[in-house]
Amino acid sequence: MTDLSSVAKMAGVSRATAARAFSAPELLRPNTLDRVLAASQQLGFRPNRVAQQLRTQSTRIIGVLIPTLSNPVFAEQLQAMESAAQQLGYSLLVATTDYQPEQEAAMVESMLRQRVDGLILTVADADNSVVLAQLTHEKVPVVLVHNPAHHTTIPAIGVDNYRAMYEVTTYLQDLGHCHIGMLTGPIWQSDRARLRYQGYQQAMTDRGQQALPAIEMPTHTRTSFNVLLPYLQGRFGLTALLCSNDLLALSAIGGLTRAGYQVPEQVSVVGFDGIELGRHVFPSLCSVVQPRDELGRCAIATLMLLLDGQPPASSVVAHYLRLGESMSPPAANTPHDR
Template identity: 60%
Template sequence: MSDLLQVAKLAGVSRATAARAFSSPELVREETRNRVLAASEQLSFRPNHIARQLRTQSSRTLGVLLPSLSNPVFAEQLQAMEVAAQQSGYALLIATSDYQTQREADIIENMLRQRVDGLVLTVADADSSPLLASLRQEAVPVVLVHNAPQKIALPSVCVDNREAVRQATDRLLSLGHRRIGMIAGPVMQSDRALLRYQGYCDAMKNAGLEPASMLEMPSHTRSDFQTLQPALQGEQALTALLCTNDLLAISVMGELLRAGYQVPQQISIIGFDGIDIGRLVYPSLTSVVQPLQAMGTTAIAHLLALIAGERPEPMLPLLTQLRLGESIAPPPVFLC
């Protein structure tokens, strides 16, 4: 069985340099690091990470908690985080909570027991989370993604959800829509949904219109036509819908089309996230695009700075943009 000294000799470097190529690859020149990795592969050498953890008191592992991986918004963000972490010599320990606060607490407790060096978290509701309050007593650095807590002082990588939806609602208003509604999953499971609804209310009130009550679906990513149908009937039938995420918007479009409604001729729809599948459906989805890769890389960079003992500057909300698709149009003339 080969050892580190054999790898160093084959790569033409010192044992210390070979060790550093595994423990702190960012400190080793790329050419040298590649020689060490090639030598280790040739000799079938694997570094003993457990022994290194005991020696350095560092696991070189970051814990990542996400609500779900069934929504591409989190998968795309995770992919960017994994690349950024790997480039700095860290691995990710990943778990999903399904928006359940007790699962969040259980998962984080398990990660802390495994001595992760830092945590990147997306929780259901940051300001009401007892988990985040307790983590402030721990020595492990924490960075939030998507959450924007108002009461808990933790660094957060996010967009301005409220302003983004205000602008999306303004777009519908500029097309002539006046009866606009908003659809979300279980509202109390997502502080982002509440902020987005507030942005919708801001735009409606600024236009002198009364905001409609939130249409709450039993799932974050699947619509229920029976819940939606009453809002589409009568003199105050909605002509446009904002959805708190793209998967929900795509589900709503499918339900409407199966029920005989035309999108966007009868009902316009806007989603939120900007996932790629929104471009592929027909009609293509108009969506508020979040910079998901930038969110992932920024979160890892900020967390690594905290681990290194630095005090990075507070993060400003990242910018969104409205990606226009075929799912919005002026309201039907007879409903104006």
């Protein structure tokens, strides 16, 4: 039977070094780690994870909580996190919550029972989260992604949602748009959506234009055209729509097109997230880009600092506007009545 000593001998390292390749690979030089892993694969050796966990009190598992996998922004971020974690010898335990706070508490409790080494969370509302308040009594390190954590010491990784939406609203205003509205899902379910709305609201106020109430859709990923239609009609019908995420924006474009509206000639549409799908549809989606790879890698790096006993700070990741065919200046005489 192949054992660790056989792997060490083939790799030309000590047994202790071979053991570190499976328990703490980040401590080894890359060429040494590669030799040990190659030898273990050739010999068919599999380390006893249960025994390692009992010795080190570490599962090498990170719990990751996200609202949904149906939105590619979370899936793309998760892929980057998994790659970064694997390079450090960690695995991910992933759960989704569908933006429901009660689900957050249940999923986090399940992860804690499985003795995860740390948690990376995206919750509905960080400042009013019951689960985050409960986690202050736990020893497990926690990192927030996307959530602005104003009333907690938990480090948070994300873009400046307020500033990003303020800037893109100003961009539309500079193109000549005066009648701009913002689509969101249920706004009480997302602190990010509320900050984005506040950015839109302030930009409109600063130009002396009327900021409409958020146009709330039944879900975060699908537009109800019947809800949207009244805002498009009449003398002051909207000529531009800001959407709190890209899936809402793509759904809005579909609804507009089916109803006979031309995008962007009659209504410009701008998303938020910068998912890859937006590049490949027609018209291509103009969107505020959150760099998902950087968010994922930064979240893992921040959690590693916490596990190492170092106090990391929150990080604001730079956003940018990806131009697309879904945005243009407003037409001189845009017809809205239909």
